């Protein structure tokens with residue numbers, strides 16, 4: 001089951017390393033810019049369709065890129081000073097003040113999408129939605145038991161069927 | 177099968193993006209330092225034990241870190257200017273001139289190793305060697321059919337059982 005392995009890879013190779021350090025990056029950001037975010041959690045977007053754009057603002061004009069946090073550097077598997085970077089977004093809403101937070105899509109969903117397009121990968125388009133759900137459930141279980149990550153993330157499952165027609169579905173889901 | 181999905185993820189989310197750009201990074205490196213490498217291929221190390229150190233030189237004193245290539249920056253899944261970095265190593269041998277090339281371990285093997293240590297991941301220590309072999313075979317098949325990556329990589333399977341006692345097994349395998 002591809003989604004199961006990708007959820008573990010995403011946790012062991014990324015979330016377990018980055019989430020505990022995020023608080024320190026937010027502190028450095030405050031020291032440099034005097035800016036405090038509305039949420040210190042890592043907001044992780046999981047579209048059921050597995051359609052992942054390169055930039056978050058393509059999906060909702062109430063969201064715009066603000067700034068990157070300071071880089072995290074680690075020696076990993078022979079790569080010297082491999083860099084882990086997270087992006088701050090500003091979410092605007094006609095009635096309230098802008099909401100600043102760290103947001104990104106779950107990158108392994110790109111793999112699920114592309115595998116379903118390559119006939120040699122053994123993974124059909126029909127499987128995709130099921131695999132995204134399996135990825136979400138596996139990841140949620142791992143994170144709930146993770147001492148390093150507890151309470152420092154927000155998994156956001158995005159249902160494209162519910163979103164249809166609502167240009168601000170994404171920003172509303174993030175702020176919830 | 178975890179290894180199958182990790183091989184596809186490694187190809188679709190990393191090798192397919194980075195290998196085609198490597199030649200250009202080597203050219204920039206030459207423009208900055210006047211240095212040409214002995215091989216322009218990406219040397220990918222796959223230890224059957226799945227034991228992946230943070231630094232390559234820990235394994236063999238004939239190998240030392242030389243320099244990083246210029247960063248590759250891409251907008252990926254909401255992370256602005258995500259950085260992909262590759263490291264050049266210098267391999268020395270008593271009889272020949274130093275051999276410069278780009279080397280790294282296959283990062284997904286770290287996931288295989290750590291999954292085998294977590295009882296909730298459903299993956300035992302006995303499974304590990306088999307899964308590394310499956311990862312290697314799947315990756316080799318994908319890369320052989322890849323127009324983007326053809327002839328620009330070198331997969332190096334490392335047998336810890338054969339290596340035992342030979343402090344320069346790794347450097348010999350890379351230069352072959």
Ligand SMILES: Nc1nc(=O)c2ncn([C@@H]3O[C@@H]4COP(=O)(O)O[C@H]5[C@@H](O)[C@H](n6cnc7c(N)ncnc76)O[C@@H]5COP(=O)(O)O[C@@H]3[C@@H]4O)c2[nH]1
Nearest residue numbers: 009010013014083084085107108185186189190260283284
């Ligand atoms: N050597 C190396 N250098 C890299 O820059 C790199 N980037 C990815 N990979 C490996 O390729 C494959 C596909 O990557 P993807 O981004 O889909 O999943 C990644 C991604 O969802 C997340 N992740 C890792 N690094 C970052 C990062 N810097 N920013 C955001 N997400 C990241 O965690 C997953 C597992 O990462 P790794 O376990 O390091 O191995 C990956 C993976 O096997 C890399 N391998």
